[in-house]
Amino acid sequence: MVAGLDFDILKQKPxxxxxxxxxxxxCIIGYSSLTLFDLSSxxxxxxxxIEPVADFEVxxxxxxxxDDTIPLRDGYIRLSDLRGSVVVLDFMAVDCSNCHYVQEHIDQNLDDWQTIGGDYPVVAISIASWYGYESFEQINSTFGDxxxxxxxxxPVANGASDSILLEDGARGDLVxxxxxxxxxxxxxxxxxxxxxxxxxxxTPLDGWNEFDNAIEKAxxxxxxxxxxxxxxxxxSIQGVFIIGxxxxxxVYFSPCAFPVLPSYITYYLSLGMREDELREAGKLSGKMPGSIEVGGFAALGQLTFFGVVGFIIFGLSEIINLSGILHSVAIAIAWLLVVLGGLMLLGWTSHLLSGVQKILDIYQTKEEDENFTPRRNMYLWGIGYSAASVDCTAAAVFPFIAWLTVVGNTAFIAGLSGLIISVTFLMILVTALVGAGRQAMIGFLRRTTGIVKATGAWMMMFAGIGLLIYLTQPETVTSIIG
Known part of the structure; x- marks a missing residue:
């Protein structure tokens, strides 16, 4: 053992x-979540x-x-001017890691698309779509430089709330x-x-095959x-609610969130492992909360995180600018997961990151503490789940909220309600499904305490490593996906 780190654990078979x-x-949980994301998206x-898409000018x-390799009107692209060509249209934002994988794919394949030799040439256009928050100058310095x-x-362009060209001469919002x-x-x-x-x-599961084949056929x-x-x-109120x-x-099954989901499920499974002991020791009053209640607290943690970040973005935008920071936040969370997972595996968290641990200890409890608070722990897990996946989910949640503010107060409430209900329901549903088989596993968990705790530590490290690779190694991920 070195400075509290028990490296002998690495020699043990369990x-x-x-x-x-x-x-x-x-792998099972991650692939399942990505499949659900693929189907829903x-x-x-x-x-x-089936009708032609709306014309726009950006x-x-x-x-x-x-940018002038395609027809321009005083610096503007008009989609109708590109009739006769196949257009690969990429809606994106600076603070959207998943968007950069689309651009990586375009960058790697555009030359091949343009030499297909078909009757209709292929062009690509990327349009910044978080135009209510990311400025033209920021888009230009990020993608144009x-x-x-x-x-x-x-060609790269910036969208706008009046980019759509309607037949009656009116304008519409591009998003x-x-x-x-x-x-x-x-x-x-x-x-x-x-x-x-x-x-x-x-990162489509088919490795872009369907998308690329469509370009070739077009x-x-x-x-x-x-x-x-x-x-x-x-x-309409109903329409906005359904969009939410x-x-x-x-949001729940986003590619940035899927590495964290297995770790969350493993932690929940371990909650009931020592329920009887905790109650006998007086550290737990009453029964361990049920799966629906636990899922509700985790969902509340998710919503709390996005509520705070949303307030900062839209309520304090003149004071605090988070643009460009969300990516760094997600990377920091990924590293934290790796470090904490490693420390958990080696049985020591009391010295390294002691400042962080002291803060966590104020709020989060363990089985060894005088009082164990599983509800509070799951609430904090929900916050961590959202923080780890913020780099992907922000690109969906915040533009949606920004659009709702334009639509109107009633629609804003309806859309936000739909989003809250959906996220809450999914968190409770996943927790309840795991909980349905949890009681049958309690005996096994108690007999294999060492394996269970080590599995949780490995899963936390996998979550961090998976996020780091996804957020920082687009070439690697692209080569794996295809």
Missing amino acids: TWQAFGVAIVLF SAYGTTDE LTMQRDGI QSSNRHMPW EYYSAQALPLALVIDHEGFVVAKENTG SEGKAQSLRIGIEKADR LFLGIL
Whole structure:
């Protein structure tokens, strides 16, 4: 043992049995959550009414040799001017890590798309869609500057609330007409203005095969059977409420959140392991809270986090600017998960990060404490779950809230209610499903205390490592996805 770290744990068989269990659980739960995200995102914003998408006009970065490679009108791109071409349309934002995976895919494949040799040439356009918060100057310095590591060598523009060109001469909001509240959103528009492919993630489970095939078929003029309708966001109370429900699903199962979900489930499973002992020792009064109650507290933690961040963004935007910081917050949380998981595995958390631990100890309790508070612990877990996934979920939640403020007070309440209900229901549902089989596992958990605790530590480290790779290694993730 060195300075409180028990490295002999790494020589014990249960530790590596737990490692294997953690890998299996992490993969199963993570893949399941990504599958649910894929299914829900593919349905969001679509309709059976197949019509050409709305025309729009957006201001480009006006870079010589890049933005002017397609027809411009005083620096503006008009979609209708590109009829006869296949348009890969990328709705994105600076504070959206998942968006950057879309751009990575475009960067790696644009030359190939443009040399398909079909009747209709392929062009790509990226449009900044968080225009209520991220300025034109910020978009230009991030994506337009050739010295930036996010430079895009294809046309980049900034959307606006009056970008849509309606037939009666009126204007409309770009995000509203393309249902782009949840970013990223990548569309393939054929030569006649119909959408033939749609992706709401930068890491699709099929490795972009369906999306890329649609581009090839559209270039050859053979994509008519792939056409889908894009639904304009409904401003009615019912419509906004439903949008909120859909976004709640995307938030809960977002690619940034899936590494943390297995760790959350493992922690909840371990809660009942020592229930009888805690009650006999007087540290727990009454029964351990049920799965629905525990899930409710975790959901409340999620909503608390987004409420605070949302208040800072929209209520204190003149004082505190979080733009560009959310990515760093997510990375910091990822590192914290790795460190704390390692310390848990080695049985020591009292010295390193002692300042952090003292703060946590004020609020979070352990089985060894005089009073154990599982409700408070799950509430804090909900906050941590949201903090770890903020880099992806912020790109869906905050633009949606910003749009609601424009729509009106009644719609704002309805949309926010839908989002809250959806996130709360999913957190409770997942916890309840795990809890349904939890009692049957209590005996096993008690017999395998060492494995269970080690599994939780491994899962926490996997969550941190998975987030770090996702947030900082787009090339690696892209090569894995395809």
